Amino acid sequence: MNFHQLYIFKIVADKKSFSKAAQVLFISQPAISMQIKSLEDHFGTRLFERNTHQVNLTEAGRVLYNYVEKILSLVDEAEKDISALTGCMRGTLSIGASFTLGEYVIPQVIGRFKNQYPQVKVFLQVTNTEQIAKRVSKNILDLGLVESHVDDQELVASPFLQDELMVVLPAGHPLAGKKSISLDEFVALPLVLREQGSGTRKVTEERLREAGVELSALNVVMELGSTEAVKKAVEAGFGASIISMWAVQKELKLCTLVPVRIKGFSLLRNFYLIYKKNRSHTSVVKEFGSFIEEGAFLY
Known part of the structure; x- marks a missing residue:
């Protein structure tokens, strides 16, 4: 058992789907299945009940999920505190950008963010505004950068550029x-x-x-x-x-x-930064959100 397996386990549990977890993590579905099987072998019990529509946690899976949430929260706090001491932030960031932003604005934004935080891995998906909003709402993406206001009560839309x-x-x-x-x-x-x-x-x-x-x-x-x-x-x-x-x-x-x-x-x-309400974000996601909202990429 390792930290990476626990992170994969949480994403599968949140998405109730191996395929959706694979989209979020940018790895193959068989790789997801292999890591979950390794965890189940370690604990000697099934962690998910699988059916044709979705996967759900077993009783043992729910117990593990509670501990994994605490573990990941502690790891994020540790990364934040160490980053504050060393100035070296690490982590991953999955962003969706609509076509105009993704092709003509965001590459420059990501470049400037990476200059400040070279250890952060950024994954960018470029598609239309409607698809970005859906993927942020479903937690497939951490943040979205879109060209029009979105009508989704689960999302917050903050203007960041005219x-x-x-x-x-x-x-x-x-x-x-x-x-x-x-x-x-x-x-x-x-x-x-x-x-x-x-x-x-x-x-x-x-x-x-x-x-x-x-x-x-x-x-x-x-x-x-x-x-x-x-x-x-x-x-x-x-x-x-x-x-x-x-x-x-x-x-x-x-x-x-x-x-x-x-x-x-x-x-x-206006162009908008969108994110899901009440979702707990990592320090990397929060830092990128501040970077966008404060217009730091313009200077």
């Missing part, structure tokens, strides 16, 4: 010479948009509804699963789009995309 969405046109478009266009001109454009579930798509639709625009009136010619694909489609002349300013810096410098604003129409938004 963004501006902008309409982008291909170079040479008839409207590209204008600094701003009317809302009617925008609605008439063929549009290349991100897929449903994307934070950028959600904010765009919310603002249009607020302005009285029926979404059915939009001329959506393509829905694509990544910001890079959207940019390429716009550059190729398939339509206009609404994209984060963080995502188009290179294209604006190269003049392959041209930004325009919509008169009287605000596309400012």
Whole structure:
């Protein structure tokens, strides 16, 4: 029996699933099963009742779980106290980031955090806002960094960075010479948009509804699963789009995309740090959360 096996045991118990524990720990399901069998061999009894839908703790498993919680809490306190003395924080951190953040902002954030805490291992998953919120809610991820506010009472959403969405046109478009266009001109454009579930798509639709625009009136010619694909489609002349300013810096410098604003129409938004309410986080997770909320990555 070792500390690693106890940690795996707790994750399986929390998730009630070997496969979900494997997702959290970034190891294979057979490896999870092998470690749990080793623990059960050590104690000479089954720790989980297995069925087709989920796994549940046996009576012996519940006894062990109570002790494991105390052990892991003491280990976290020890790491925190030693880190304070040595300035050397250790541990793991699993983060989810929506596409715009994951591709254009978070790599820089993680790099700066790792400069301060080189012994911390960071695992990053990049997918859309909807999926990140689900994985944080299910404790698959420690924290999420997303592009729109999430409607989940189990999650806390804290704004940490402002963004501006902008309409982008291909170079040479008839409207590209204008600094701003009317809302009617925008609605008439063929549009290349991100897929449903994307934070950028959600904010765009919310603002249009607020302005009285029926979404059915939009001329959506393509829905694509990544910001890079959207940019390429716009550059190729398939339509206009609404994209984060963080995502188009290179294209604006190269003049392959041209930004325009919509008169009287605000596309400012916040990026959010999300985490689960009432979840006990490690000192590493708490430190990264503070790093984000205090904007330390900007300096």
